[in-house]
Amino acid sequence: MTVSINGERLWGSLMEMAKIGATAKGGVNRIAFSDLDAQARDLFKTWAEDAGCPVRTDRFGNMFARRPGKNPQAPVVMAGSHLDSQPTGGKFDGAFGVLGALEVIRALNDNAIETDAPIEVVNWTNEEGCLFQPMIGSAVWTGLLPLQDALDMREDREGWTIQEGLERIGYSGQTELMGDYPVACYLEAHIEQGPVLEQAGEYVGIVDATQGQHWYDLTLTGQEAHAGPTPMAARRDALMGMSRIALEVDQIARDHPPGCGTVGRVDVFPNSPNTIPGRVVFSSDLRHPNDAVLSEMDVMFRERASTIAEEMGLNLDLKARTYIPPMPFSQPLADAVQAAAVASGKPWRRMYTGAGHDACNIARFLPTAMIFIPCREGISHNEAEHAEPEHVATGAQVLATTLLAAANGKIDFGISQ
Amino acid sequence: MTVSINGERLWGSLMEMAKIGATAKGGVNRIAFSDLDAQARDLFKTWAEDAGCPVRTDRFGNMFARRPGKNPQAPVVMAGSHLDSQPTGGKFDGAFGVLGALEVIRALNDNAIETDAPIEVVNWTNEEGCLFQPMIGSAVWTGLLPLQDALDMREDREGWTIQEGLERIGYSGQTELMGDYPVACYLEAHIEQGPVLEQAGEYVGIVDATQGQHWYDLTLTGQEAHAGPTPMAARRDALMGMSRIALEVDQIARDHPPGCGTVGRVDVFPNSPNTIPGRVVFSSDLRHPNDAVLSEMDVMFRERASTIAEEMGLNLDLKARTYIPPMPFSQPLADAVQAAAVASGKPWRRMYTGAGHDACNIARFLPTAMIFIPCREGISHNEAEHAEPEHVATGAQVLATTLLAAANGKIDFGISQ
Numbered sequence: 018m019t020v021s022i023n024g025e026r027l028w029g030s031l032m033e034m035a036k037i038g039a040t041a042k043g044g045v046n047r048i049a050f051s052d053l054d055a056q057a058r059d060l061f062k063t064w065a066e067d068a069g070c071p072v073r074t075d076r077f078g079n080m081f082a083r084r085p086g087k088n089p090q091a092p093v094v095m096a097g098s099h100l101d102s103q104p105t106g107g108k109f110d111g112a113f114g115v116l117g118a119l120e121v122i123r124a125l126n127d128n129a130i131e132t133d134a135p136i137e138v139v140n141w142t143n144e145e146g147c148l149f150q151p152m153i154g155s156a157v158w159t160g161l162l163p164l165q166d167a168l169d170m171r172e173d174r175e176g177w178t179i180q181e182g183l184e185r186i187g188y189s190g191q192t193e194l195m196g197d198y199p200v201a202c203y204l205e206a207h208i209e210q211g212p213v214l215e216q217a218g219e220y221v222g223i224v225d226a227t228q229g230q231h232w233y234d235l236t237l238t239g240q241e242a243h244a245g246p247t248p249m250a251a252r253r254d255a256l257m258g259m260s261r262i263a264l265e266v267d268q269i270a271r272d273h274p275p276g277c278g279t280v281g282r283v284d285v286f287p288n289s290p291n292t293i294p295g296r297v298v299f300s301s302d303l304r305h306p307n308d309a310v311l312s313e314m315d316v317m318f319r320e321r322a323s324t325i326a327e328e329m330g331l332n333l334d335l336k337a338r339t340y341i342p343p344m345p346f347s348q349p350l351a352d353a354v355q356a357a358a359v360a361s362g363k364p365w366r367r368m369y370t371g372a373g374h375d376a377c378n379i380a381r382f383l384p385t386a387m388i389f390i391p392c393r394e395g396i397s398h399n400e401a402e403h404a405e406p407e408h409v410a411t412g413a414q415v416l417a418t419t420l421l422a423a424a425n426g427k428i429d430f431g432i433s434q
Numbered sequence: 435m436t437v438s439i440n441g442e443r444l445w446g447s448l449m450e451m452a453k454i455g456a457t458a459k460g461g462v463n464r465i466a467f468s469d470l471d472a473q474a475r476d477l478f479k480t481w482a483e484d485a486g487c488p489v490r491t492d493r494f495g496n497m498f499a500r501r502p503g504k505n506p507q508a509p510v511v512m513a514g515s516h517l518d519s520q521p522t523g524g525k526f527d528g529a530f531g532v533l534g535a536l537e538v539i540r541a542l543n544d545n546a547i548e549t550d551a552p553i554e555v556v557n558w559t560n561e562e563g564c565l566f567q568p569m570i571g572s573a574v575w576t577g578l579l580p581l582q583d584a585l586d587m588r589e590d591r592e593g594w595t596i597q598e599g600l601e602r603i604g605y606s607g608q609t610e611l612m613g614d615y616p617v618a619c620y621l622e623a624h625i626e627q628g629p630v631l632e633q634a635g636e637y638v639g640i641v642d643a644t645q646g647q648h649w650y651d652l653t654l655t656g657q658e659a660h661a662g663p664t665p666m667a668a669r670r671d672a673l674m675g676m677s678r679i680a681l682e683v684d685q686i687a688r689d690h691p692p693g694c695g696t697v698g699r700v701d702v703f704p705n706s707p708n709t710i711p712g713r714v715v716f717s718s719d720l721r722h723p724n725d726a727v728l729s730e731m732d733v734m735f736r737e738r739a740s741t742i743a744e745e746m747g748l749n750l751d752l753k754a755r756t757y758i759p760p761m762p763f764s765q766p767l768a769d770a771v772q773a774a775a776v777a778s779g780k781p782w783r784r785m786y787t788g789a790g791h792d793a794c795n796i797a798r799f800l801p802t803a804m805i806f807i808p809c810r811e812g813i814s815h816n817e818a819e820h821a822e823p824e825h826v827a828t829g830a831q832v833l834a835t836t837l838l839a840a841a842n843g844k845i846d847f848g849i850s851q
Contacts (some may be wrong), residue, residue, distance in 0.1 A: 076506075212548070228662060232707065247812060267671070281705070282706060283702045290698040302708070372663050
């Protein structure tokens with residue numbers, strides 16, 4: 018059994034949705050809990066109901082549009098993403114995953130296809146985390162974050178709580194969280210937010226893992242001194258120490274493909290051209306999809322940073338800020354996505370996600386996979402964000418094929434899940 | 435003929451002067467044109483008059499205490515420095531040069547020594563440049579900066595002009611500038627503000643040149659991107675480019691002793707741990723006392739910076755901010771200082787000044803040299819600034835011996851001056 022999605026209809030819905038919070042430069046501004054977030058939710062609800070799917074809202078505002086299956090007791094097959102955006106966000110980040118799943122429902126309706134299991138299209142609350150931390154909606158739904166703790170979170174400037182924010186926009190619901198009904202699996206379609214697919218000319222990324230991450234905050238302390246009268250041999254220059262460590266972060270990543278290494282934040286003190294920097298505060302971020310390799314990179318980084326500091330007479334304060342182990346997604350589900358990609362006839366690759374997504378929370382509890390499509394120059398969180406209609410259509414078609422297989426019990430998730 | 439200074443009296447005067455604007459941490463705060471600057475000027479005037487030296491003030495507030503010579507027509511022998519300080523400055527920066535010269539006058543008086551030429555002790559206005567640019571007093575006196583331009587300079591926050599500032603503290607004088615009477619030479623005693631003498635265990639630095647300086651403002655532009663999903667090969671990381679260029683600045687200096695290389699200012703954009711820096715703005719400062727070598731260093735720097743930017747796919751914008759050629763001081767005057775240092779029996783070296791001083795302005799017009807003494811850990815522009823009494827006394831004795839020789843026509847400045 019197959020189903021064909023309507024790429025033009027999906028593109029039309031994406032453009033219609035992008036009018037809500039549209040910015041002058043072609044992006045969208047739909048910060049979670051804003052009036053524009055509410056308008057986007059209302060439109061999604063209308064569209065879902067028009068497609069015959071009643072919409073429930075849970076106590077954290079997550080929205081679930083359910084298309085019934087032949088077997089109402091069968092574990093639900095779920096797909097979605099988020100409709101909130103960064104203040105200067107793009108038209109596709111999140112919206113593609115929600116409206117792509119809605120298009121699957123519409124296509125099933127077009128062909129009067131009834132699936133065995135129910136299908137739910139979900140819109141997660143506050144994925145972007147502009148005012149709070151990101152991905153709280155899925156964290157609450159899965160139980161990673163206690164509901165009440167999340168509802169009590171307070172906005173910094175105006176002081177309202179998330180509970181109050183949800184009530185204000187009319188999306189404080191009453192329905193159950195994850196543990197209260199059986200869910201078979203979760204699929205999330207999304208733009209890549211990186212350049213890999215575009216550069217390779219591929220249409221689909223089958224995401225079967227997350228990168229792990231070691232993030233440190235470092236402070237190098239040397240001796241602030243006048244740039245003129247201080248001979249090179251007498252210097253303890255914290256900026257030169259930072260420069261050497263930064264280049265090691267870069268080199269360690271290159272020596273362990275497909276690892277990544279980034280020094281994104283650097284603050285220099287006193288930051289005056291005429292003064293040798295006495296102190297530099299900076300970040301180091303190493304990522305790799307294999308935990309053993311990541312661990313090797315981490316040991317190497319800490320050793321080299323210490324050695325450099327010692328050689329240069331600098332004091333190194335190294336604080337571990339975050340360690341997130343890599344996490345595999347469901348391989349059987351990714352295999353099913355791959356089969357759908359093969360069926361699409363377009364070039365694809367298996368890959369991992371470097372960015373965080375609600376799927377990363379859900380993968381800890383349920384069989385999960387993601388479907389990436391290229392975005393122009395890898396640019397995201399930016400009004401210039403753009404995806405090509407043919408990539409959008411292919412990604413949604415792969416989602417449709419996989420959802421149909423999952424909802425008809427054609428995917429064996431295996432004992433590991 | 436010899437004269438012996440009184441080290442204890444000089445130390446006492448330094449400590450007495452340091453009470454004006456004394457800070458809790460043992461430094462001084464005597465910003466130019468402040469009430470405390472006026473108090474320091476008043477005290478200096480009283481002491482100079484007590485030593486039989488009438489004090490004149492020129493139209494820019496520079497103060498000249500003259501001890502007459504046997505021959506009133508003989509070109510004046512001049513020594514001094516400045517009594518203004520940084521807001522959290524030290525007791526010795528500037529004050530040592532003024533009060534050291536005053537101590538020479540007192541010692542000459544003690545021994546009733548009459549010199550052939552008059553001697554003038556000078557206190558330059560606004561050496562530190564806390565509210566305006568530094569070293570304006572000597573720049574105006576020598577004619578480097580037009581008097582009226584300098585008087586019209588306006589303080590940023592309160593909007594008063596230097597003319598008004600001088601009138602307010604009662605030091606807007608009427609006497610002539612440099613060109614209006616003959617001056618033989620200028621000597622300035624000062625703490626080193628670097629670690630060279632202290633580390634070598636030397637008491638006196640005979641300063642016979644300035645470093646030259648090439649200062650650039652650089653902007654490296656790459657591509658801002660998400661630290662997670664962007665593979666190393668796809669990155670154009672401006673921070674890594676800056677790090678490589680910074681290490682070249684350091685290496686070029688080390689390869690050309692006694693050159694110095696400093697990257698003192700670095701601003702990273704957007705400066706977020708999770709984002710590959712798309713832009714870094716930074717300074718590069720190369721110095722060397724030999725102009726040919728400095729030029730070689732400069733060419734090397736520009737070539738390597740361009741190569742690095744090209745290799746890394748970064749755009750490099752390189753703006754020359756300052757080029758100051760190295761300038762030799764008067765070698766005959768420095769030789770006389772050296773003879774005085776030898777006579778002191780203490781270890782000494784010939785050296786150049788890395789920091790700017792009024793002497794650097796004056797050296798362009800008159801035979802000039804400086805006398806450095808060690809300061810603890812090379813620290814200056816800091817309340818912790820400290821000089822040892824024995825170094826202070828030795829420096830003042832070397833100044834006395836040299837001034838006496840100069841004022842008695844014992845130094846042949848040669849045809850080059």
